Amino acid sequence: MQLRQEFRLRQEQILQPQQILRSELIQLPILALELRVRGELEENPFLEESDEELQVLEKQEEETDNPEEAEPEAKENEIEWEDILNDDEPFEYRPQRPPEELVEIPRPNVLTLAEHLEEQLHLQILNDQEMEIGINIIGNINADGYLEYPLENLARDLDAPLEKVEEIHTLVQTFDPSGIGSRNLRECLLIQMKQQQHLNAIAVRILEECFDDFINKRYEVISKKLEISLDDVRSAFEDIRRLNPKPGEGYFDEKQNYIIPDLIVQKVGNEFVVYLNDGNIPNFQINSVYRNMILQRKDTDKKIRDFVTKKLESARWFINAIHQRRTTILRTMRAIVDKQWEFFEKGKNYLKPMILNDIAEEISMDISTISRVTNGKYVQTDWGVFELKYFFSERMETSNGEEVSTKIIKSKLRDIIDNENKSNPLSDQAIAELLEKEGYPIARRTVQKYREQLNIPVRRMRREI
Structure with missing residues (x-):
């Protein structure tokens, strides 16, 4: 070494x-x-x-103190x-402080979603175990109104029979807002549809038998499977669109959204x-x-x-x-x-x-x-x-040589899609050609990128009948 x-x-x-x-x-x-x-x-x-x-x-x-008062000599290391x-x-x-103070508008004390549901739970005639199950179910409902925790796990955690947990869960699903406590979108829409005063039987069949086709807007496939006309499909879709896919919305802490x-x-x-x-x-x-x-x-x-x-x-x-x-x-x-x-x-x-x-x-x-x-x-x-x-924002040059913000182009793209024929939506290439006519020469792939940034679905998902 x-x-x-x-x-x-x-x-x-x-x-x-x-x-x-x-x-x-x-x-x-x-x-x-x-x-x-x-x-x-x-x-x-x-x-x-x-x-x-x-x-x-x-x-x-x-200022009234004597400023000339003698001070002790400073030590060497002080x-x-x-x-x-x-x-x-x-x-x-x-x-x-700004010249005009920001004035907060008084806001009413709005109940949270959990408080709103617990109020309804306490109106039910339940024993201690059922009340505990109900409170735990409500506590596992997220901000969108969906139950995040499996009922099997909840039954195990509370050492309660699964049948009893399912019974209380069904009870919670009858509470306001309609569709609360659902485990997926299909269940949420079905609960809301069945609780309506005028039941649309065709809409229920679409949700029960053709949910994948409904999600992907395959109108003709649904018409063929259920042996109904396209007019019936259109009417059912209109009823389903009136439902709320996020029943928990509207119940939030305003301070978190302020x-x-x-x-x-x-x-x-x-x-x-x-x-x-x-x-x-x-x-x-x-x-x-x-x-x-x-x-x-x-x-x-x-x-x-x-x-x-x-x-x-x-x-x-x-x-x-x-x-x-x-x-x-x-x-x-x-x-x-x-x-x-x-x-x-x-x-x-x-x-x-x-x-x-x-x-x-x-x-x-x-x-x-x-x-x-x-x-x-x-x-x-x-x-x-x-x-x-x-x-x-990034800059892009127009056909006349002027530089514009990409946010302006995205706004134009949104306007074009908002005003398109919904029965025959525009493709990304067609949108690119329309933008070029307005002086914004961009490629189809750029249109696709901007559309995705704006959370606008593809042509097939924008189609209506």
């Missing part, structure tokens, strides 16, 4: 804690940022909520707290002004009591000094990162407004092609920073609330 020494030179990129913190905060939307700030206020004693009136009183008290606390970096954060914009763009005079919505983030600052204690340079134990140093640096980094987040988001949004001026002035049809790199070059920032800023954040405009990602 031979011992030897070696010297190796290599280059590594290491992110400083401050950079990691800035990257984390800059990608947080407003609600997540509120939680983060509240968490920091609880964990770090150097951070405290501030009140503007109290700040004025504290400042007046400090931290220069004045240099840290009196530098140019801010050690206070005051949230920005968007609070991170930014607000308002037109003031001839200019668009960008405001950052800080929501319910409080004013906060470095705790004045601790700050004054440190500035007085009282002798402290080394462990205490280390603890104080760590928490103080963490507080300063956090406040500085919040300020940088505000600056970066506002710069990004202002650049978007400048690039998409016609959109904010005239509406959606004037959206221009733009990519992340366009904004990154405009404000001299890395494209990854722009991606973090625009991810999951929303802006309120005169034309609605949009995710920042909405303003970015």
Whole structure:
């Protein structure tokens, strides 16, 4: 075995804690940022909520103190707290409020789907075991209204007879909304159809005997199998279309479906002004009591000094990162407004092609920073609330050489399909030819890609009789 020494030179990129913190905060939307700030206020004693009136009183008290009071000489190894606390970096954060506060429209207290079903369950005459089974069945119904958990597993978990579980499940399926607790789409539609006042026997036969043909809209095959006319098939299909394939829709927690914009763009005079919505983030600052204690340079134990140093640096980094987040988001949004001026002035049809790199070059920032800023954040405009990602799209050149956003082409494609003859829908090639006539020369495969992005089915699935 031979011992030897070696010297190796290599280059590594290491992110400083401050950079990691800035990257984390800059990608947080407003609600997540509120939680983060509240968490920091609880964990770090150097951070405290501030009140503007109290700040004025504290400042007046400090002015009345004798500023020329002699200070003890600093020890050789003592931290220069004045240099840290009196530098140019801010050690206070005051949230920005738009000139007109966002007014939340009062919302009624809507019952959740589970609460609505449990209310009906408690109206039934059931023993304790049956009630427990019913509550567990309801607890396994998803947001669309379907039962996700097999009845066999439920019976095993509750140590109950499978026949009893099936009996309670059938009872739950009679509850409002119709079709609730179904295990698949076929069962859901059949329950709704059979509960209607005027039963369409042909529609029931189609769902029971020709469900695959029904899903794939094979009208002629259904007509032949059931020996009925196409008019009867059409009438049955119209009745089935009135049913709800997702009976659980309409029962949701509004708070989970509610968007609070991170930014607000308002037109003031001839200019668009960008405001950052800080929501319910409080004013906060470095705790004045601790700050004054440190500035007085009282002798402290080394462990205490280390603890104080760590928490103080963490507080300063956090406040500085919040300020940088505000600056970066506002710069990004202002650049978007400048690039998409016609959109904010005239509406959606004037959206221009733009990519992340366009904004990154405009404000001299890395494209990854722009991606973090625009991810999951929303802006309120005169034309609605949009995710920042909405303003970015690829460009395509029209037949006359003009560059347009692909979102414009997708909108044209949707209009063409909405207005097509439903008895003979257009193929992707026919749609491409129509778009070319309007000045958008795109290939059939591109039409297919855009159609799939818009969740529009293929020609066969759009056909009606």
